[in-house]
Amino acid sequence: MPEARPAKRLKLEHTRASTSKEQPFKPLPLPILLLSLPALLVQPPTSRFHAQALCLSLAAVRACLGLGALSPEVECRAWTALAEVGMGVVAGGFCGREGCEWASGVESEVEKAIAKGTLIAQKHPSLSLYLHHLTFLHARLAAWKQNPKFSRKLISRLTSSFLPSDPPHIVYAAHLARIESFIASSVPGEVNAGLGNIEALENLARLNGRGHERVVLLCRVLRLRALVKAEMWDAVGEALRLVEEDLGVRYEVAGTPKSQNFAQFGEPFETAMAVHALVIGITFFTHAGNAAEASPRLSHLHVLLDSGALDRFAAGVVEIPFENSLPLTVQVTHPRILYMLTFLVSAVAKRDVVGRKPKRKVFASEGIAAWEREAGKEVVLPPWASVGDVEEVQQRMARIKADLLCELAAVGVMRSEFEEAQHNLDTLIAHTRTHDIFELFAARIALQQGHLAHARGQAERAGRCYRAAAFLAGAGDEFVEIAARAGELVLGIGVHGREEGVGAEEGEALARQCRGRGAALEAVGQVVEACLATEILKSKQHLKNALSLASRAQDNYLRALLLALISAHYMHTSPEHAKGMLETCEQLAMGLGAPVQKLGGVGVNGKMGKTRVEVVSVGNVPLRLWCGERFVEIARREGEEGEVKKREGVNKLLVKSLKS
Structure with missing residues (x-):
C-alpha cells in the first residue's frame, strides 16, 4: 500500500520535478568534482573517521592531478589541496604510525606539491593568492622539520612582498605567523625580535586606520x-594597562566584587x-604580591565565565x-584550557x-x-585542525592538573595536613608519569617533598630533597632552583645555627638572587638577610620588609612566621609589643592546620568518673608551642604566676599533640 503524503510535500516535489525538467x-x-571532495569529506580530528577522511581526500x-590537461587555475588549486591535506597527515603524526601505510611518503609529496604549485602561481599573476597560501604551508612544514630559521625566512620574504x-x-596572517615563530x-x-615584529604589526594596523582597531588590541x-x-x-604593568584601556575596563582596588559593575563583552573576539588579559593580569599581580589588584580582576574573570x-x-x-x-581568523587559547x-x-x-x-x-x-x-569530553576544534592540535590541548590539560595537585600538596604542608599532602604528591607523581610529563615537574616534586620533610622535622631527608630539586631545576627553572637552595640554607641555619649552618657569602649571594623574582622569593631573600645580619636593627628592617611583602600578598602563612621572628627581637626591649605580635602569630597558627582535636582529659577532683576534656584547635603545633614558650618566658619575668601555669598547661597539651 503506497504511503500517504501531505499535500504540501506533494506540491514541493512537483515543483522540483518541473524545475528539473526545465533546467x-x-x-x-x-x-x-575530485577537488571538491576534501571539503565534503572533512572530519574533525576527534572523529574516528578523521584518518579515513584524510586518506580519501x-x-x-x-586522481585529479593524474587526469592531465588541467587548466593552470585547476592544477594550482590541486597542488595546493595536496599540500593542505598532506600537512594535515604530517601534523597528525600519521606518516610513521603503525597501520597507516597509506600515509607513507606524504611528507615528500607535500614538498613536491608546494614546489609545483608555487611555480604555477609565479607564472600567472591572477593566482597570487595561492602563492601566499603555499608559502604559509612551506613555512609550517619547515617549522615541523625543526628548521625555524628557514621558516622565518619564508614568512619574512612574504611579508616584504x-x-x-x-x-x-x-597580510595580517603573515605577520602573525612571523610573530608566533619568535x-x-x-x-x-x-623574544626581543618577536616584540619588534609585534610593534611593526601594530603600527601597520594603525596606519590602515578605521576598522583595524581590533588588530591593534590583538597586538597588545x-x-x-x-x-x-x-x-x-x-x-x-604598562602593557596590561594599555590592553585594559583598549577593552574599556577599570578596577576599583578598594571596592568589593559586589560594588563593581564588571564589563561584559558581546563579540567573541573582544571576549x-x-x-x-584577565588571566595574565591576575598572574602578574599575584607574582608581584599585590592581592588588592589581583582580587577585582579575579572576580571579573569569574563573572565572565559564569555568563558563558x-x-x-x-x-x-x-x-x-x-x-x-x-x-x-585567529586561533586563540582553547576555551577548555582557559x-x-x-x-x-584562582588557587x-x-x-x-588560614581558616x-x-x-x-x-x-x-x-x-x-x-x-x-x-x-572525558570531546575537544571541539575547527575542521582544519589536526590530531596534533588535539594532543596539544590534552597535554596542556595534563600539565594544569599537575599544577593543581602541586597547589593541593603545598596547602597540605602549610596546614600541617601531612598525610593529605603526601597523598597528593603520590597522585602527582602517578599523573605525571601517566601523561609523560614527569621530567617537567621532577624539580617541583622534589622541592615539595623537601618542604614536607622540613615541616615534619625530617632534616636529613629535607636536605636531600632540596639538593635534588636544585640539581633537577638547573638553569631551566631558576625559581625552583633558588627556592630549593633557600630551603636548604634556612634548614641549615635552623639545625646548626647561623655560624655553622651557612657561609655568609653564600647566603648573601642567594639573597641577591631572590630580588626581582616576585614577592614570594623577595620575602624569602629578606628573611635570609635577616638571619645573616650581625646588627639587630638591620635584622629588624629586613624582617619588616618581608612582613610588608607578605601582608600585601595576603600570605598569612609567611606572615605568621615573620611575626614570630620579629617578636623575638622585642622580647627584652618591649615585652608588650612582643606579646601583641605573639598573640597575632598564635591566632594565625591556630588557623593553619587540621580541625579541632580532643587532647586528653583529667578526672574531676582527681577521681575517676566524669572527665573534663580539653578541646584545642591544633593548627601549626610547632609554631604555637614556640609562641606559648615565649608567653611563659614573658609572664615569668613579669611575675604573673597564674598566667605562667595557664600557659604551661596549654603547652603540655601541645607537646602531647606533637608527639602523637
Whole structure:
C-alpha cells in the first residue's frame, strides 16, 4: 500500500520535478568534482573517521592531478589541496604510525606539491593568492622539520612582498605567523625580535586606520603574553594597562566584587581578548604580591565565565572582520584550557590558607573535580585542525592538573595536613608519569617533598630533597632552583645555627638572587638577610620588609612566621609589643592546620568518673608551642604566676599533640 503524503510535500516535489525538467542539473567536470571532495569529506580530528577522511581526500586530489590537461587555475588549486591535506597527515603524526601505510611518503609529496604549485602561481599573476597560501604551508612544514630559521625566512620574504592591494586578512596572517615563530621561542634575543615584529604589526594596523582597531588590541595582548612568558616583569604593568584601556575596563582596588559593575563583552573576539588579559593580569599581580589588584580582576574573570563567555568561541577560533574583505581568523587559547586555568589562577591568587575552608584549597580541589569531568569530553576544534592540535590541548590539560595537585600538596604542608599532602604528591607523581610529563615537574616534586620533610622535622631527608630539586631545576627553572637552595640554607641555619649552618657569602649571594623574582622569593631573600645580619636593627628592617611583602600578598602563612621572628627581637626591649605580635602569630597558627582535636582529659577532683576534656584547635603545633614558650618566658619575668601555669598547661597539651 503506497504511503500517504501531505499535500504540501506533494506540491514541493512537483515543483522540483518541473524545475528539473526545465533546467536539468549539469554534471560537474571530473577535476572540479575530485577537488571538491576534501571539503565534503572533512572530519574533525576527534572523529574516528578523521584518518579515513584524510586518506580519501589524498586519493581524490591525486586522481585529479593524474587526469592531465588541467587548466593552470585547476592544477594550482590541486597542488595546493595536496599540500593542505598532506600537512594535515604530517601534523597528525600519521606518516610513521603503525597501520597507516597509506600515509607513507606524504611528507615528500607535500614538498613536491608546494614546489609545483608555487611555480604555477609565479607564472600567472591572477593566482597570487595561492602563492601566499603555499608559502604559509612551506613555512609550517619547515617549522615541523625543526628548521625555524628557514621558516622565518619564508614568512619574512612574504611579508616584504605584499602590495597595498593585497587583502588585509592575508597580510595580517603573515605577520602573525612571523610573530608566533619568535615569541614561541625561549631564547631572549628571539623574544626581543618577536616584540619588534609585534610593534611593526601594530603600527601597520594603525596606519590602515578605521576598522583595524581590533588588530591593534590583538597586538597588545600578544605583547602582554610575550612579556610574561619571557618574565620581563618590569614592562608587564604598562602593557596590561594599555590592553585594559583598549577593552574599556577599570578596577576599583578598594571596592568589593559586589560594588563593581564588571564589563561584559558581546563579540567573541573582544571576549577572548578580555579573558586572556584577565588571566595574565591576575598572574602578574599575584607574582608581584599585590592581592588588592589581583582580587577585582579575579572576580571579573569569574563573572565572565559564569555568563558563558567561553561558549562564544567554543572551538578556540575568533574572527576580525574587515570591510570589503574576508575576515582574519585567529586561533586563540582553547576555551577548555582557559576554563581550567581559571581554577588554577584562582588557587594561586588566593594566598591565604588560614581558616576551615581556605579558598586556595577550595579552588584547587574544585579544579581537580572539573578536570575529571572535562577529561572525558570531546575537544571541539575547527575542521582544519589536526590530531596534533588535539594532543596539544590534552597535554596542556595534563600539565594544569599537575599544577593543581602541586597547589593541593603545598596547602597540605602549610596546614600541617601531612598525610593529605603526601597523598597528593603520590597522585602527582602517578599523573605525571601517566601523561609523560614527569621530567617537567621532577624539580617541583622534589622541592615539595623537601618542604614536607622540613615541616615534619625530617632534616636529613629535607636536605636531600632540596639538593635534588636544585640539581633537577638547573638553569631551566631558576625559581625552583633558588627556592630549593633557600630551603636548604634556612634548614641549615635552623639545625646548626647561623655560624655553622651557612657561609655568609653564600647566603648573601642567594639573597641577591631572590630580588626581582616576585614577592614570594623577595620575602624569602629578606628573611635570609635577616638571619645573616650581625646588627639587630638591620635584622629588624629586613624582617619588616618581608612582613610588608607578605601582608600585601595576603600570605598569612609567611606572615605568621615573620611575626614570630620579629617578636623575638622585642622580647627584652618591649615585652608588650612582643606579646601583641605573639598573640597575632598564635591566632594565625591556630588557623593553619587540621580541625579541632580532643587532647586528653583529667578526672574531676582527681577521681575517676566524669572527665573534663580539653578541646584545642591544633593548627601549626610547632609554631604555637614556640609562641606559648615565649608567653611563659614573658609572664615569668613579669611575675604573673597564674598566667605562667595557664600557659604551661596549654603547652603540655601541645607537646602531647606533637608527639602523637
